[in-house]
Amino acid sequence: ASGGIFEADHVGSLFRLEPTDFKEVPIWVGNATAAVGDLMRFDGNIYELSAGDNTGVNPPTHTDGAVRTDGSKPTEWTFVSTEVGIVQITEVTTSNSAEADVLETLPQPLIDGPTYRWSEGAWSPKYGYPAxxxxxxxxxxxxxxxxxxxxxxxxxxxxxxxxxxxxxxxxxxxxxxxxxxxxxxxxxxxxxxxxxxxxxxxxxxxxxxxxxxxxxxxxxxxxxxxxxxxxxxxxxxxxxxxxxxxxxxxxxxxxxxxxxxxxxxxxxxLSLPSQHLGAVGFEQIVWQSAPHRQAWLRRTDGTLAVMIHDPEQDVLGWATVPIAGGFVEDMDITKSATGAFDILTLVVRREIGGVTVRMVEELATNFPALIGAEPITHANHAFASLVFEPEVETDSFTLGHLVGETVYAWTDKGDFGPFTVGAGGTVTVPEPVGRAVIGMVDGTHFFETLDLTAAGREGDTRGIKRRLHSKLGLQVYQTVAGTVCTVERSFGMPDRIGQEQEILPRGVAQDVRDPASGTASLSLPSGHADQVHVRVKPQGLAPLTVTAIITTIEEAGP
Structure with a gap:
């Protein structure tokens, strides 16, 4: 080359070379006298006459090897190259000299003389590669x-x-x-x-x-x-x-x-109904199509948000998902072992015993237990958990990855905990069990209704105090335990949180194999407040599914 073209980081680069002209390689014409070794061009390719003394009546069109193109003459054309050559630089010796491997054969005019018709490949160590x-x-x-x-x-x-x-x-x-x-x-x-x-x-x-x-x-x-x-x-x-x-x-x-x-x-x-969830920032989004269609979003603070979205049914809902003190660093959707469900797989950073560790955790699929395809004892609402199914019932289990942490157990004998994992990783439950899910519980987890609206005699009741009547209907499904309370909010005043009441007032381990489904009638009165909400919290790892809340709320006058 001339002009100092080549640089050290051209190694690996592609160069496309095209002859300045084709004066020495004429275009093929039919039935003309020619000699073996003559070069001609047709349809962007260069051919060499390898047999015969005539160009033949049919032009060569092949792109590999030799082909006889005329049945009445011994005319044979051998494909040589296209009209463009491509090389890849393997070594730069000087700014005007480089060695290259030929990737696309160079046309003869490029060998016979120089050309200014050249260009570099868009991707190379010099210019970078697509991201x-x-x-x-x-x-x-x-x-x-x-x-x-x-x-x-x-x-x-x-x-x-x-x-x-x-x-x-x-x-x-x-x-x-x-x-x-x-x-x-x-x-x-x-x-x-x-x-x-x-x-x-x-x-x-x-x-x-x-x-x-x-x-x-x-x-x-x-x-x-x-x-x-x-x-x-x-x-x-x-x-x-x-x-x-x-x-x-x-x-x-x-x-x-x-x-x-x-x-x-x-x-x-889509985030318009719950703009506050994006205040800390969304970092990543993945889609889970089964058993439920929902999007999972990793937030800047390490927690998760989940979005339920179905435009055909006009369904759009948002919720936060705390991770029991963990910080989600990455996530992806993988298939379950059977391929029937999408599994949300997380990389979670945790502090265990003063040491920073990272765990690969899968969000459990509780849908089979919810619809009765599996026993409710197979439900798993724990974080960083292990599932134990000993051949003989036992009360001792080992969780070496959670030494020193507080854990709960959901078993075929009921919900137990909290326990502190011992120095050897051991956990002992009150009685022998044949199946146990043991892991951490996020104590901040609950859900709360929006402000309950009261019907007003004179229209809009915003700014008018209201109260909740004593009777509240809570429709549950496959539920073992949980609590409910009222939250009262008045302008300029701190929240007033009512006393928590058990949704199912029964002892632990009772009727575990037959969870309740239906409408629980609870006495849950509230005082007068600008806003009244109902808050529902799980208990330990006991399953809890709420399908409806039926309230009677009235305005208290101006």
Whole structure:
């Protein structure tokens, strides 16, 4: 080369070389005199006459080996190369000299003379490699190198490793996303039912075919601006064919939906009903499709939030999930051993005996026990737990990973605890059991209703004190134990929390194999307050499922 082209980090780079001209390699013409060894071009390829003295009546079109092209003449053409050569640099000796492996045969004019028609590969040690990839329409899409942070590359359709530029409908192509700043890099790619979605720091685009009924290709690819709030680096989820992603501020969760009224896509904020949950920031989102359709979000403070989402049924709900003092560092969805359920798998950082440890924990699937497919004794609501099924009933168990921690036990004889795990990791329950789930309990876990609304004689009752009548109906299912109380809130005053009452007033270990389902009638009066809530808490590891709360609340007048 000349001009100091090569640098040390060019090793591994691809160079595409094309001759300046083809004066010495004419285009094939039919039935013309030729000699063995003559080179000719046809349809982007170069061929050498390897037999005969005539070009023949049929042009060569093969891309490998030798082919006889004329049945009446001995004309034989051997494929030599395309009109473009590709090499990969293996060593840089000087700024103008390098050694390379030939990946695509160099056309003869490149060997005979120099050329200025050369280009470097977009991916290399010098320019970096794509950070994001996705499959869509039998193409591998790659995006964001350090030098091209807003460029998208698509492979040849059906050939996921072929990225050589092409103008064919199924060929490879590159596309630079419009933007005002090169720092506005692409953060993720996600296929969807209406295209491939491109999430960047400052906006979201949808890539699609501009020709209805045609696949994406070099001549049809187009983009549409979907959202301008930007995205977090966390990969989105695709619960119903439309991406759900965390925004750049980490405080919101949006779903991209297609609007027939606007004839385009737009973002819908799913976190709007519970914006306070994103105040600490969302770091990651995964989707669990079975046994229930729900999204799990890892928060900056190490806790979890769960979102129940079904747009067809107009269902959207949010809740927080504490982790018994642990800090979730990563999570993923894996399949259960039978493949029937999706399992939420967590990497949880904990302080055990003054030492920082990391545990891989799976969120237990309690659905079979809830619907009666398994005994209720198989329910598992413990954290960092172990499940024991000894051949002979015993009262002694070993939890070496929780030495010094407070644990509870849910067994076929009932709910026991709390216990402190001994120095050797041993835990002794009050009586021998044939099955036990032993682990930590999060004492902060409870759920609370929104402000109970009272019907007013004169309309809106906000600002008017109300009270809860003594009788409260609590509809439960497969429930063993739990408590309920009132929470009264008045403007400028601290919360008044009522006395907790047992939902099922019975002793521990009674009727464990036959949990209660139905409506419990409780006496739970409240005083007068601006707001009245009902709070329900589990007891230890005993199963608790509430399906409805029936209250009678009235205004207390102006």
């Amino acid at each position: 994001k990839i996705e499959n869509y329409e039998q193409r591998l899409f790659a995006a964001r190198t350090p030098t091209d942070p807003r460029t998208l590359w698509a492979s040849t359709q059906g050939l996921l490793t072929d990225f050589e530029p092409s103008s064919e409908a199924d060929g490879s192509f590159a596309y630079a996303i419009e933007g005002n700043s090169s720092k506005n890099r692409i953060e993720w790619l996600q296929f969807g039912r209406r295209g491939i979605y491109i999430g960047a720091l400052g906006e979201v685009h949808r890539g699609f075919s501009a020709q209805a009924g045609e696949a994406i290709g070099p001549l049809t690819f187009d983009t549409e601006l979907v959202a301008t709030d930007g995205v977090n680096a966390a990969s989105p989820i695709l619960p119903y064919g439309d991406p759900v992603y965390i925004t750049a501020d980490k405080a919101r969760t949006n779903e991209v939906r297609f609007s027939f009224e606007q004839d385009g896509s737009r973002p819908i904020e």
